[in-house]
Amino acid sequence: MTEYKNIQVVIKNKVIKWVKRGLKILSIFILSVLFGGFTTQFIPTIIIGNVQVEFFILVITYFFLLTFCFKKSKKIFLWGSTIFVVGIIVISLLGIGWIPRLIVGNVTQNISFLFKSTSSQVDIKASETAIYPHISLQQRIQQKVNYKDSSVRAFAVKYSLMYFDEYYPKYRQICRQFSLLKYIKINFKYVSDPSNFDYFASPQESIELMAGDCDDYSILIASVLKAIGANVRIIWSPKHVYPELYCGDKATFEKYVSAIYTLFEQEIGKKRIYYRIDKNENYWINIDYTDLYPGSVYHSDEVLSIIYIK
Numbered sequence: 001m002t003e004y005k006n007i008q009v010v011i012k013n014k015v016i017k018w019v020k021r022g023l024k025i026l027s028i029f030i031l032s033v034l035f036g037g038f039t040t041q042f043i044p045t046i047i048i049g050n051v052q053v054e055f056f057i058l059v060i061t062y063f064f065l066l067t068f069c070f071k072k073s074k075k076i077f078l079w080g081s082t083i084f085v086v087g088i089i090v091i092s093l094l095g096i097g098w099i100p101r102l103i104v105g106n107v108t109q110n111i112s113f114l115f116k117s118t119s120s121q122v123d124i125k126a127s128e129t130a131i132y133p134h135i136s137l138q139q140r141i142q143q144k145v146n147y148k149d150s151s152v153r154a155f156a157v158k159y160s161l162m163y164f165d166e167y168y169p170k171y172r173q174i175c176r177q178f179s180l181l182k183y184i185k186i187n188f189k190y191v192s193d194p195s196n197f198d199y200f201a202s203p204q205e206s207i208e209l210m211a212g213d214c215d216d217y218s219i220l221i222a223s224v225l226k227a228i229g230a231n232v233r234i235i236w237s238p239k240h241v242y243p244e245l246y247c248g249d250k251a252t253f254e255k256y257v258s259a260i261y262t263l264f265e266q267e268i269g270k271k272r273i274y275y276r277i278d279k280n281e282n283y284w285i286n287i288d289y290t291d292l293y294p295g296s297v298y299h300s301d302e303v304l305s306i307i308y309i310k
Helices: 002-042 054-072 074-093 100-112 135-144 150-160 165-171 173-187 203-209 214-227 250-263
Strands: 119-121 232-237 240-248 273-277 283-286 305-308
Touching: 002 054, 002 074, 002 100, 002 165, 054 074, 135 214, 135 305, 150 173, 150 203, 150 214, 165 173, 165 250, 173 214, 173 250, 203 214, 214 232, 214 240, 240 250, 250 273, 250 283
Parallel strands: 119 273
Antiparallel strands: 232 240, 232 305, 240 283, 273 283
């Protein structure tokens, strides 16, 4: 009987030991995810293949670091973890931008990238029925784009700083481009041209009115984005004109994809990002006003003309 009780005690002690060990590992893992979700916004994106991995690198690093601290000194582990968590709370309360929703968003977005295909290539399709725009119309649009004007530059700089500043350490100039684009997408209103006349508004006019038709929008977008260093081309399709944003090579494009799903989380939801690849293997995304996020679905696959801005 005594031997049986001893066995029970041994089993009980082992169970308690494994439960404690499991709780320790779980708590360290939770803290690692929390710290990784917080600090991932301070480092640039790291893409391996098609997978964004900087969050997972941070989680693994924190896990080993916290495990080492726990083994060396439980006091250091507890005090260090407490100070970090309290620091996050204090920063959030100060309104600097680090709020729990952003941390949760960072974690869920990085994990979701592992399990979904996020983008779709759209090939340029030549139209067989539409009337191609006369070269004079294309030249008029090209000439209307003005990114060197001081008022255009001032507008571009002002609204490039309005949104997403907390993500600047991670996405750099992509944040500035998307902040400016978001402001225009939210505020620009559609107004038709005069009957039977193609009126092309200058960017200064569109900035003042924040209204116009598709070609006015395209001229405005090309002007202000180029004023802060981005590259934009204008696509003329049947019954529509819209801008595309240059995203560079595949590696840089993947950073744009990451930024879109992070910065426009509510707007994009479960939708996909649509893009084109030119003959030099450079990526371009649709930035039409048809939706509130960059890379939305194309109004038409058909392309009559591509207008590059010099």
